[in-house]
Amino acid sequence: MRTKGMLAVEIDLVVPFFDVDSLEVVWHGHYVKYLEVARCALLEDIGHDYVRMRHTGYAWPIIDLQVRYARAARFGQRLRVRAELVEWENRLKIHYTLSDADSGERLTRASTIQVAVRLTDGEMQLVSPQVFVDDVMQRLARSTEDPA
Numbered sequence: 570m571r572t573k574g575m576l577a578v579e580i581d582l583v584v585p586f587f588d589v590d591s592l593e594v595v596w597h598g599h600y601v602k603y604l605e606v607a608r609c610a611l612l613e614d615i616g617h618d619y620v621r622m623r624h625t626g627y628a629w630p631i632i633d634l635q636v637r638y639a640r641a642a643r644f645g646q647r648l649r650v651r652a653e654l655v656e657w658e659n660r661l662k663i664h665y666t667l668s669d670a671d672s673g674e675r676l677t678r679a680s681t682i683q684v685a686v687r688l689t690d691g692e693m694q695l696v697s698p699q700v701f702v703d704d705v706m707q708r709l710a711r712s713t714e715d716p717a
Contacts, residue, residue: 571664571678574653575709578610581670584646593644600636604665604679607652611663615654617704625700626688629661633682640676647671657705659696660684 588599612618622629642648647670656662660682667677685694685701 572655574655574664576611576615576705576712577651577653578607578614579649579651580607580610582606582648582650584642584644584648586644589644595642595644597636597638600638600642600667600677600679601634603648603650603667604652604681607650607665608663608681611652611654615704615708617701621704622701623688625698627685627694627698627701628688629683629685631681631683634679635681636677636679638677640674642667642676648676654705655680657697658702661697661701 582603584595588595588602590596609618612622619629649668649670651666651668653664654661655664661684662680662682665677665679665681666675667679668675685698686692687694
């Protein structure tokens with residue numbers, strides 16, 4: 570069973586013609602691009618996008634990517650991509666679900682793992698930088714605040 574994320578965002582996109590093969594099926598490598606769009610939306614929601622990462626002195630390369638294809642996406646299909654933050658204290662782990670936006674049918678599941686690398690010397694960090702953890706904790710606090 571997959572771990573449920575503490576924070577999640579969903580984005581919608583329509584499969585463009587340039588992402589498909591002659592049978593109008595999305596080429597498998599383009600799914601990674603769809604994950605990236607959702608990951609950027611999640612990081613922006615947290616308040617720690619790639620610009621902020623760079624300004625805090627860290628890069629966050631992907632060190633692991635897993636994709637499980639269940640059904641093909643096709644040209645013109647409206648997709649919903651959900652990105653869920655699963656881990657953030659020692660590494661950044663995100664789970665993804667790609668579904669047909671109209672029917673809700675799941676097409677693909679994926680996960681990525683990123684680790685912080687200090688820009689000054691390229692040293693991989695064994696724990697996430699405190700500034701990132703703080704941004705996540707502030708975002709989690711906002712999601713649990715009573716709107717009243």
